[in-house]
Amino acid sequence: FSMCTDWGLRDTYIPLIVPAIAAPAVFFFMIQYMKSSLPIDIIEAARIDGSGEFRTFNTIVLPMLKPALAVQAIFSFVASWNNYFLPALIIDTSTKKTMPIMIAQLRSADFLKFDMGQVYMFIFIAIIPVIIVYFCLSKFIIAGVSLGGVKE
Known part of the structure; x- marks a missing residue:
């Protein structure tokens, strides 16, 4: 919070997005996935054939990592x-509030007589983007499972 204040990032979405991308669990999962499903022999063969590191990563490693990237993106x-x-700590402007904050504000607006129908409808609307992201990325997970099931 103090870093966001010092860097002038209060009331912006940047501190909400960047830490999720660079989370330690993401790096740990990606390293473990690479150790378990990325054969070093393929990378060495690409090096022997004269492929550079950047091209090897883009054409060989990245397509093999699509299932792990999809899981981590979800x-x-x-x-x-x-x-x-x-x-709740960083966003001050009411027009920039996120869905969980809006749901909590809607529920606690009048504790004795709030409308649960509105709360449930807002929760339903909040779930729709999660479902869309899952359906868009699930094809990569399925492709990775089917690729991993092929034995030599």
């Missing part, structure tokens, strides 16, 4: 989308 998106604590 997890990071859902975690950022459902985050309540950090946006």
